[in-house]
Amino acid sequence: MQTTFPQLLQAHAKERPNDAAMREKEYGIWQTLSWKDMAELVKSIACGLHQAGLHRGEHMIVIGANRPRLYATMLAAQSLGAIPVPLYQDAVAAECVFPINNADVRFAVVEDQEQVDKMLEIQPDCPQLQHIYYDDPRGLRNYDHEGLAGLEELVAAGHAFSQAHPDFFQEEIDKAQPDDVAAMFFTSGTTGNPKGVVHTHATLIDRARAGVSFDKLSSHEEVLAYLPPAWIGQNIFSYSQWLVAGYVVNCPESGSTVGIDLNEVGPTYYFAPPRVFEGMLTSVMIRMEDASAIKRKIFHTFMDLAKRVGPARMDGKSIGFMDGIKYALGNFLVYGPLRNTLGFSRVRVAYTAGEAIGPDLFTFYRSIGINLKQLYGSTETAVFVCLQPDHEVHADTVGVPCDGVEIKLADNGEILVRSPGLLKEYYKNPKATEEVLTGDGWYHTSDAGFIDNNGHLKIIDRVKDVGRLQGGAHDGAMFAPKYVENKLKFFSHIKEAVALGDGREKVCVMINIDFAAVGNWAERRNLPYAGYTDLASKPEVYDLIKDCVEKVNADLSQDSMLAGSQISRFLVLHKELDADDGELTRTNKVRRGFISDKYGVLVDALYGGKSEQYIETQVKFEDGRTGSVSATLQIQDAKTFAPVKAAA
Template identity: 80%
Template sequence: MPTTFPQLMLKHAAERPLAPALREKIYGIWQTTTWSDLSRLVASVACGLHQAGLQRGEHVIVVGSNRPRLYATMLAAQSLGAIPVPLYQDAAAAECVFPITNAEVHFAVVEDQEQVDKMLEVREQCPQLSHIIYDNPRGLRKYKEDGLASLEDLIAAGAAFGQQHPQLFAKEVQAAVSADVAAMFFTSGTTGNPKGVVHTHGSLIDRAEAGAEFDQLTHDEDVLAYMPPAWIGQNIFSYAQWLVCGYVVNCPESAATVTIDLKEIGPTYYFAPPRVFEGMLTSVMIRMEDAGSLKRKLFHAFMGVAKKVGPALMDGQSVGLLDRLVYGLGNWVIYGPLRNNMGFSRVRVAYTAGEAIGPDLFIFFRSIGVNIKQLYGSTETAVFVCLQPDNQARADTVGVPCKGVEIKVAANGEILVKSPGLLKGYYKNQKATDEVLTADGWYHTSDAGFIDSHGHLKIIDRVKDVGRIQGGVNDGAMFAPKYVENKLKFFPHIKEVVAYGDQREKVCVMLNIDFDAVGNWAERRNLPYAGYTDLAQKPEVYQLIQECVEKVNADLAQDSLLAGSQVARFLILHKELDADDGELTRTNKVRRGFIADKYKPLVDGLYEGKTEQYIETVVKFEDGRSGSVSAILKISDAKTFTPVKAAA
């Protein structure tokens, strides 16, 4: 029985040699790699790396988009007992220094010239980085750096070496066992240096199998791999489960073609964070606003039917004959074409995770026949902790514990997890490991939540972020910043939010508008604007956002536990929060403490009762240059509501 990823690959190659394993779109044409092709490619890369000096137990960083030859490189490294460490392809060069140094990396396999340039830039700080191997040679013809080589040349050398030593590859693959380290994933580092999360073949394969069993996945699935491979979510769906199930992973041509490629592939199994689904819905609503009046009326009429009938049909509940017939007509006229236009015509299971998803967004997709569900997990748990059964998908929970998982809630509300998918530890950081793993095998998630009466897990916020209002009318009330931020981000006009209130007398927020959605809204009202900063400070836009904030406040007032978290004041930032400026992590989580320091004048202005505040901010452009953006920002008050008392 295969117990490692390379062994799983060889099993598929032996049983289904001509079946497609990977597809990659090149110059508009999908190219297929069969399992037999893949096994030969992996063997050649492994022999090439062995010949170049890669040793068992060494780390190999892999940087790039989802590319078949980079997947093959990860398998090749694992075949030799080495450990692939995927890094984010959009990370700045300086962000690569700590992982390379921490993991003592000698070998880097990267996608293209952009990533080569980063590796060369950090080489002075990382002198041990002796080999830089690139996949795409474009722009690199005149580079003459020591240790720089093409993956094509390495493959050719490896193939020749493999012919001379025909037993080497098979012998190395069979030498590995389930308990060997399979990969290391660096956390996003919201509060300091990232931590290297060490996973074994056993932990990753076990969770991949648990998820596959839960949703009855087979080798017939089609998956689109478009999120960063350095994110464990993408790695589980398009690497671990791919090798467990043997389905087809499709790699888009580029980030710009993902939408088109999604429609062409029509995946059966799909995963995306809420912001991707939000973008899809925003795009649909923008197009409908621009459509003719008859088309708009038809759309809204049938969507009314969909919201009433669709979720019940998805959950297997009984629906009246007339409703079923009208829904069937709507499916022919509206829902089917809409699913097809979004690339969801074949989707059987669609998961979202990472952040809470808005109920309206959740209901919309389930209403039109997309089986969207939520899951809960993290890098340290190999993703699959809780999953939603097909007939129990709800916007306010993250599902039930899946196979092999135990959950308990600590006295402070923290979720503790016991699972075969837990990390082996943090690399070279025993102190951090001891802080999250108990002696009897429980993992501290740092998330606050509870198990509801249906056995589903509900997440409120990060334990460290749950605070208290101090002073004012809400003195002592619970403050859950992420909960407030997510409720505001459920509105299509709001893209990002940062909330403050712990140990303060009221809650204040800074936010980003969604430039596309608000821009379209402004254009329909003949409201001129000259870029993001100008649009964000329009009085009409402030009024639009104020209505969103006050709707959230009215909703919070209904919750006796969180009524004190209502937003008293807000401002719209003059620039979008950006990972390159240190304001977001590479997984797009807000770095609340960093932002508070960087925008201290704005936070002070919110709490000092000012109506406007000048700010000047240094920004980093895509080409690496720095500049500054300045503006006088308006600060507005929002109406708050009297909490609704719970019934006695």
């Protein structure tokens, strides 16, 4: 059995050399790279990197979108025993300094001019960064910096070297062992500097095989790779599992063409964080609001049916003869066309992960016949810890432990995991490694949860975020901010939410509206607005958001454990939360502590009983310039509901 990624590549190239390995859309046309082509490309790049001085055990950063030659570069580095370190392509230049210096990086392979400019900008802070190679030469013709070259030059030099030394490449691959380090992924760094998570060939391949076996994946799957390769979720699905299962990975032309490319590819295996599914649902609802009255009536009638019987049907349960007939008609008129519009006509398995997905959002996709499931894992566990089996899918759980995984709960409710896919260590950070890995191999996830009666894992929140209300009518009640935030984000008009309440007498939230959805809503009501800040301050928009908040409160009142987490007061923020402003991580997770400090004046106003508060906030624009946004924000009370007592 092949035990390293280069060995897996060679096996595919030998067994089915002419089958498609990857496709890339360029100038509107899909270009196919066979397994044989990929193996030859990896060989040339590896030999070129060797000639340039890349050593075994050395780190090499890779920055860019999903591109076949960047994937080939990672394989080439692994063939030499070097360690690829993918970084986020949308990170600003300064964010790359710590990973590069932490990992003593001398080699960088990047996608295009934008990434080259970042590397050149930070070179004074990273003097050891000597070699920068780029894939896309557009805009770089007149660059003459020392150590800067195109990937084409590297490939040509490597090809000549391999011709002169025909045994070199295979000898290097044969030196590799499964316990050698295969890759390093930097965490999103919600607090302090990011940590380098070290994974071996064995850990990544084992978890990839577990996922492939669980969902019976084969070489016939089609995958669309459009999320950042630096996120281990994308890396597992379009790299580790790609090499284990041998399916086809399709790379879209650009971020703006993903929707079109999704429809053209028609993936059978799909993966996205909740935010992507939220965005898709928002676009559907916007389009439906613009449709004719009869189309809206048909849509809502059949969606009501789908919500009632669709999830049971997906779970293989009987829904009755008449409902079956009605659902079949709905499938012809609504669900089928909707799946086709979303690009999900051929999806056999779809997963969401990264953070919890709202139950209503999750149910929507399953109700229209999309086999959307949840999984649980992290960078440190090589993703696969729990998976939802077909016909055993629950909106409020993340599935059962997959092959090789053991789970137990600490006294404080923290989930501990033991698995063949655990990280080797945090790079150059033994203290952090000791904090998360016990001597007998258990990993501290920092997540709070429990195993339900069906053996499924249920996540409540991060251990450090689960709190208690103090004082007031709900003194001592549990407060789970992420749970509250996810319920709010199901509504298409709400893009992001930050819930506050630990150690306080009530829960308050700060909300980001979804500019596209609310803008469309406003235009249909002839409500004029001049940009995000103006729209967010409209009294009509506050009424819209208040209705969403109170619906969440009504839902929370049904849960005996979380009824105290109902939202008492809220405001709509004057700007969108942004990773460039430090408010979100690069994986779009809310940095709640940072936001609480940054918007301290708003927090004080929420809890101080004020009805409005002026604030001025510095923002960073895409071109690197800074500016400020100011506004007087309205603060409103929301209706709360008496907890519903369980029947005796």
